[in-house]
Amino acid sequence: MRRSLLLLCTALLGGALHAQHRVIDVHPAHDGKDLTMEDVILNRKVWPENRYYSWVDANQYRFFDGIRRDTVRINTAVEAAPIGGWTAFNVGNSLSITDGRDTVAVAVSNDRDLVYGQAVSRNEFGIDEGWYWSPSGRRLAFFRKDESRVTDFPLLDITTRTGTLRTTKYPMNGMDSETVALGVYDLDRGGTIYLAVDDFGADRYLAGISWSPDDRFLYVQVLDRSQHHLRLNQYSAATGAFVKTLLTEDNDAWVEPLDPVRFLEGRGDLFIYRTDNRDGYKNLYLADTLGGVRRLTAVDADVEYVANDGRSVWYTSAEVSPVENHLFRIRIDAAKGRPLRKVRFGAPERLTPERGWHNIAMNPDCTWYFDRYSNLGTPGVTRLCSTDGKRAETLATASDPLADFAACTVELGTVPSADGQYENYYRLLYPKDFDPARKYPVILYVYGGPHSQMVTDSWLGNIRMWEMLMAQRGYLVYIQDNRGTQNRGADFEKAINRACGQAEMADQMVGIDRLRALPYVDADRIGVHGWSYGGFMTISLMTTYPDVFKVGVAGGPVIDWKWYEVMYGERYMDTPETNPEGFARTSLLDKAPRLRGRLLICQGAVDPTVVWEHSLSFIQECIDHGVPVDYFPYPLAEHNVRGPNRVHLMDKVTRYFADYL
Secondary structure, three states, X not given: OOEOOHHHHHHHHHOOOOOOOEXXXXXXXXXXXXXXXXXHHHHHHHOOOOOEEEEEEOOEEEEEEOOOOEEEEEEOOOOOOOEOOEEEEEEOOEEEEEOOOOEEEEEOOOOOOEEEOOOOHHHOOOOOOOEEEOOOOOEEEEEEEEOOOOOEEEEEEOOOOOOEEEEEEOOEXXXXXXXXXXXXXXXXOOEEEEOOOOOOOOOOEEEEEEEOOOOOEEEEEEEOXXXXXXXXXXXXXXXXXXXXXXXXXXXXXXXXOOOOOEEOOOOOOEEEEEEOOOOOOOEEEEEEOOOOEEEOOXXXXXXXXXXXXXXXXXXXXXXXXXXXXXXXXXEEEOOOOOOHHHOEEOOOEEOOOOOOEEEEEEOOOOOEEEEEEEEOOEEEEEEEEEOOOOOEEEEEEOOOOOOOEOOOOEEEEEEXXXXXXXXXXXXXXXXXXXXXXXXEEEEEEOOOOOOOOOOOOOHHHOOOHHHHHHHHOOOEEEEEOOEOEOOOOHHHHHHHOOOOOHHHHHHHHHHHHHHHOOOOEEEEEEEEEEEOHHHHHHHHHHHHOOOOOOEEEEEOOOOOHHHOEHHHHHHHHOXXXXXXXXXXXXXXXXXXXXXXXXXXXXXXXXXXXXXXXHHHHHHHHHHHOOOOOEEEEEOOOOOOOOHHHHHHHHHHHHHHHHHHO
């Protein structure tokens, strides 16, 4: 008899999640491009002459000598980016650089409201770092963030003798926000200048920071606070002066820059730009510094840039299927001096024939790539392939990790969206020893928000092991993507504009209604569980369809979008002043009296993302209206409950469904 998955789930949830090390190859031939740990292995396999690698591990900056085969710690910077022999790092809110011998204070802050060299805009717009080295390593662009106008939100620290309030800067929707500037430190001159960004006032966003190959210019995507208007601007790296606007984007829903521009290798005047605002899908465009733009990937599907070597551009695409991810190449003829209008594009070539979801890691000179893929029935295959097509080697084929466990059947399928325009993908887990003559309860696991895709043609449909555990315990477990999620084009994603939760709920209910009509579904025992945006969806579904959902567990839920952060919340909802109807329609505060089923809300008490005001306000509404509700805070947890707390959390979620569904 096979073992239960409970032990496996506990091990997975309780163990630390090992984040992929951020690795920088500082060999001069690679221009300081970011690599992964897999790339280090690839480098040792393909380029044994490369000697030096460095990475950040457990907040310690480590350096590996590939010849001597030893690793040493050289400092304790929380973030580090060694390029051309220099390393940038933060100490508190200050920014410094070092070459291992000399250390230079680039920008010093003794003010908690003034921050240098850290990510801005709460990590929206693809921003996950606070500085950007120039290709030569002689100039460093960095963010300066002024949060003096941003309100403080109190978080309770219970680990002190009498309890302590610590605060986090939290710019709420419609309220004052941070002010961001971009500085440039010049190692040769030893000074800093700031870019003269005059567009859209003080509340504008700076995203997609890119250097020209010759270090002379910075390219910045300047976005207004409403996130309806964008300008791609060129600035002098020597003086900070505005040079010109290369292109603009305008959209009544939103414009969301997520990518820097990538210059074509060997050309300082041609670059690759990605947007979904021109042809309805996130496609790649070849543009020039004169303002010309040509569509490079002419496909009705979202694509992701991978690499280019000046002769070919590699990208991954959803054009085979929205639940598959494949690598493609377009050959281009862009000889030096050839203007954009005369650059010739070849036909797209698909390089990954195997069905499924392919994750690609390519080496810096675009001669080799890792292809890690899986599909519904294939746990995983890792291949090393040459881009000339002459060599391909299977490095590993994963065995079924559930071979010794009581795995359950997983089904992939589609249901129509509520508006009938799309097919939404789902995965459905059947209970262990499924008997169609019996009736089973259903658990809907939901997220449903932007930048998510829950269902892919990867191993077991991109399953979470908790789903398998619940299927083992006799539940049908259903997961479905809906309008508003990614990888389906701009219209699909922007269907939620100014009304978060509405199109998403309508789509989810199409799937739920189909399930309820099946003879083996107990339509009186439907449960729902989700976290963050999924917590918002859970309570939205339970209060909008109280006769359908018997039990729900909502984690870290958004209750009212006026309490959520500026950058994310204003993109999708605008502000309470400009969209009062939308805020009234989506707020869950006045919907508390509609709650009929059994609801458990779990919340990290020191959550800096969905602050405690959300769930506590909903609880108070339930109290005021005499509505029974269950609540469980995790006193030391932030937004994503982790470690032993997460084991406790998932055990509680599991027991709640066992007790009440």
